[in-house]
Amino acid sequence: MTVALYPYVPRIEQFKTAITEAWAEVQPKVPLTFLPTRDWDGGYTNNPPDGADVFVFDAMYLALFKSQNNLVPFSRAEVDNIDDFLSYAIQGASSDNDILAIPLLGCANILFYQKNDAQLAQAATLTAVTNTLNQCTFTSIKPPDRRGIMIDMAGGTTNAALYADIDHAITGIYPLPQPPSGDLDEKAIATMKLLFATSSYYNATADTVDAYARSAWFSQGFGRSVVGFTESMSEMSPQTLENTAFKVMPLSDNSSNRPLFYSDMIGVNTATSTRGTTALAKQLANVMASSATVVASFAGTDAGVPPQYLMPARPSVFNALAPKYPIYAEMFKLTQTNPILFALNADARNWVNSVKDTIKRDYRLNYQCGCDYSAGQVIANNSAAPAICNPICSQHAGWNGNWTNASYTGELSVCQCNACPLQTATSVSQQSASPMSRRPARPSKP
Template identity: 50%
Template sequence: MGLGRVVASVGRSARTICCVALACLLWLPAAPPGWAQDRLTVALYPYVPRLAQFESAIRDAWAAKHPDVALTFADDWDGGYSDNPNDAYDVFVFDAMYFHYFRTQGYLDALAPDEIDDLDDLVAYARQGLEVDGSYYAVPLLGCGNMLFYHENNVALAAAETLGAVKAALGTCTYTSQVPPGPMGLTVDMAGGTTNATLYLDALHSDSGTYPPPLTPELDDEAIGDMRDMIRMASFYNATAEFPGAYDRQVEFSDGYGEATVGFTESLSQMSAETRATIAFKPLPISDQTGNPPLFYADVIAVNTKAEARGTRALAVDLVNVMAATDTVVAATGPAEPGGTPQYLMVNRTSAFEALAAIDPLYTPLHKLITDYDPLLFSLGADARTWVADNKAPIRAAVRANYACGCDYPSGQPIADNDDAQDICPGVCADHGAWTGQWTNQPPAAEGGSVCGCTVCPVAQAAQATGAR
């Protein structure tokens, strides 16, 4: 799509002959109702730790530049995972995995390079992934990737460059409860359908090096095997359960449950200061190949093509630049109050990383995730929406099939010791394979009672679980 501009057309002058004089009047057609340029509607990416902080930072920065143009923040946007942008949005922020889908569907207005402030300050992986034929159809705001978090004194995990090395360090089948009973094993969210689909494509790219990862109907056995290894390093329940909070697994890791956890960088905001003081992290080695760069996500800002027709395009482009400006990004992602905790989101401006590193030194290793690993943008083909919808359930079912580590089941009565377990657990596990010999009555592994470890997990039920990234 070429650059669009609104050209104000001038109607033909109407001559009116008066008895006193002749006047030449120039008539300008008025904009239709609702097309006023005193308000813009913006839809933010909703899955951040403190969305209200983004709204406040953007509103303040915008008011300083355009005090007479109000902002309305939409509350009905899911980041682009299943929704298309409402025609009323002037500007919207979405996950760039669907960049080519939205572009080919005609939702994204093209920006010339000189319309984007400080273009070269934007991080390369995201900036380059949004350019098509010399135009930019979105501007990077935030980034993220699947990170492996562990304690800095964990020498084995620090040295691990492959999934096999991570598995050797953590072991498999180390616990069967939803929450690890102590600092053992992995915790990882593989509950949602879209989460499974994106992890699969991440593993597929890591295994093959093909970019973008191919959206084929046949599932790749190696990539499925990589994901199965991740569940075995965790537990069936930990990996497949829908936890109440998006960062619950990282909170539990911070509290001493689990030896390592997989999450996005903003998970750091939910960990204790003591944990952050000894934390280490790196892109998750998701296969046994080491030569392919990791895929990083980006949340990107776009101008809706509908803005041009209602005469708000110029203001919308200005809003994109205000939202992506270093000062706005720092205010939106840093501490909400003096001495507070930053959101630890991966920003997409070099200058924003530098400004945030002056506030919190963790932003230096966060920046190195980009500079040291040279990632590629996680962006899929134009048919990504259809492929994800068709394949997320088969991927999830394939990953959960043939799980070999067993699961905990409530005993239905208290278990005080091994003698009680030998009397109770074989009956509990009669319909779930057999008893593994494991039991516990200690939280958090056993919340509200005792549990027995059985060899067969409720795979069929879990495969029906809902959820998306």
């Protein structure tokens, strides 16, 4: 049997080990093969490989794969412990009396902040969050201290998904609208502009090799807050986690609208029908989604490696992990906010590809804050700064009077200019916290 796992997790090898060991207990004579991550990206650009009997995919493409006849549905009786799923996930996977795929992981845009930050703790709307943090508080890739918000807005699919999430937070319309590029919601674009200015140009556009770099920077003392996914906590130190609180990121001022949660689901490939492996594939999907296998896939190790802090789709997994990892008890509270599945219609991939560049262009246009530019040399003092910075900033709407030699910039010295470059993304692979897999739509995809 061949498995295509969802590749954008902190430790994919742990999944392979847990699944292999659980499968050997029920089918010891049927070996497993895992497709390389280069052959399957979770559905963002590719359709399920014919050679995969079972594949794990982002459920934003559930309707697309259904329309393409990529999925063998399950009857409800064929899904083990069907009552042990978060309601948003199993309801989102349902079609009439069938289950199109079995939920495995959950996900949402989460706001992380320090526990002693009473203002952010009380902020229940987007306006409250952005007024608390203010705009244009830093211009570098990393904030110089505990200020501003760090958020990944680098990738095209990221931006299309964020736009859809914000639009829903504003309007409450579901199923999610997928307007053409010329008819995008101006309020949603304005919200993206506001988030962009609450961060910095370079931080929001930084295309980091490590998908969780911003959370690692937060753990190192940079930024007042960071938006990410629960698994990003795997890169925060134990000391940081002890002092960190989190909640679903409010993306509008309409708190009555239900939040959108993602899910990654296990599908059985219709190609199994020709190979005669459908029954085995359904059995394997259930083994992969079982509470015991998921716990083994998520948990930390005796060697001090932390849990992956991925969000499970089964309440029993939260319950199993919470005694040893109390953060899972706090994480479970997030799921009690009455979420609904982030899912697009059958034209999902075409829509994302048709609007992502327009969304990126529109919210970055006329950015209101300045940007750092390398001075190419050390600025000795305030007296030396004008002669160095005025020429550098002359092509960037002028110098705003600020400069720094601070080591967090990664440069000898930088000048802060009034305008930012309009490139599509800033590559900061050298700034990465650790060599992790990129997670294309969550958090970033070009």
